[in-house]
Amino acid sequence: MSAIILYITFVLLFTMGLFALIFKRNLIKIVIALNILDSGMNLFFITLGYRHNATAPIFTLLPWDTHITMVLPTPQALILTNIVIGFATTALMLGVAILTYRNNKTLDTRKLRGVEEL
């Protein structure tokens, strides 16, 4: 049951992120939208590894003869990587957005043009 709620949350987060990506014009808001999208992805991956009534996937703490199920460890390891990647992306994009504002005095994509005036 709780997995279903998590999947619904993922869909909501993903749609919110996509909506903001498409309709927002501010460079900072686009970064926030990408972050929301990324969180949705992370939640989805973690939920894939979720098992009902399971424990944390740490072998050494379990007695040998139990039949306790564990949640899948792989998605968690991978999502740790993805969180770090997302952090790097966010930092870089915010840095570049600051430089864009410093050089152009605007954050509005409609006013920014990548083309140099010849």
Add this chain to the structure above:
Amino acid sequence: MIKHVPVLLVAIPLVVAFMLPIIGMVNRTIRTITAGVAIVIIMVLSYLLIQDVMICKKIFYYMVGSPDPTALFEHGLTFPIRIALKIDQFSLLFIIMATTLSFLFYLFSSQYIEENERKNYFTVLYVCMVAGMMGMLIANDLFTFFVFLEILSISSSALVSFRTERKHPPYAGYKYMFVSSIATSFFLLGIAFLYAQYGSFNIDYLKKVMDGTVLDKIAIVMLILPLAMKCGVVPMHMWIPDTYSEAPAPISSMVKLGSLICLYGLFRIAFTFGSHVYVSYELGILFILFGVLSMFVGVTQALIQKDVKRLMAFHAVSQVGYMLLGVGVGLSVIKSGDASFAIYGKIAMIGGLFHVINNALYKGLLFLTSGIMVRHYKTRDLNVMHGLAHYDKFTALVFMIAALAISGIPPLNGFVSKLIIYESVFHYNPLLTLIAIFVSVLTLASFMKVFYSAFLGMPPERKPVEQPILVKFSMVILSIIIVAIGLFPQGIIKLLIEPAVNALATF
């Protein structure tokens, strides 16, 4: 020793990249040489593999973290979740291309980029880009591929906005990073769909257990479209002109090389999963459609440009179309059941992959010459440029070689691969060949425009500065390779391309 080559190809650039700032604090010359030596080492390592992989048809597997990394089925892969690396003929072709070209572009950039405190960061990010490319090429599981794709896009977008004091490069870098992070988010979603069904990321394992459900097909689309976006295929090409034109010249070449590595991922996923889930015909048609659109839209946009680097960037879009056309024809007939793959499909794929190599060579050279032109005229406007050939005959000659090669003029390498594509695609559909030849003619027309306005005409007001020795050396080597492949294409097709096509088709 040689069995550890797969992991060394990634480990050497990654380790060296993060040593470079410390070395750079001590001595800048040593830092430049260290980065160059690291790239040379992986280049030599990749050449060492030619004998084993291309001629003896051996495939290298490497399981990072297992007790015996090369043992595959005994205890190396009891559980299909490990960081798996693999080098087969197809990936070795791209590895050789990537290492050689990134070494030549590094030689160019080591003297082209002015020496100041920012050059430290430049070198670090450059070597990180090389590491990202190597990782994507040898990864055999989708998540490793994704991680290295992110390393490649983060470092290259930081390099695109390298000249932060100017008005536009930061925005170009932002745009590139924006496109890449959307692409990689959707790529991760595709991986998640596959993981949810089969519980593994390993490409070989997934291929074995995939059974063509609807979710599989959605996942394949999610994996292919982001990579097509990173290659700059036409409906998703809006980031190409800004990125390529605002980056420093050697970085334009490197970003172009990175987009060809994404093309590698596109082909690998399409052939591995597509032919297994029986969507290879549809994917082939999609590739042909993308290819024709890219060729035509790219070249018609390039014709009207006044800005030399934007013109070359649109030609990069149009050249990707040729590769997609060649390989797409091969992909669409690979499961047809009759003899059409043996008659023309395989030759079309040879043409497509050969064009990848050739295109990386002459497109890189064109971007390098554009850097020299822009540095001389202090503008990218073709209407202002005139008469560089009066003083700088070397650049004029090199530019001429590259421009004739991209337009497919006989003794040069572009002609060979384009001719192979024309002949084989003609059996599939004559109309496609007509479009390809027409695009080639338009390419020649637009490069004649560049040559006429930048190199001919009245002599320029001031004499150009003499180019440093390494800048000239890298451009000479690139032109020699272009002419040599154009004169003797048989050798490289037999040695490198044909094993790669066989590996890709039977994968």
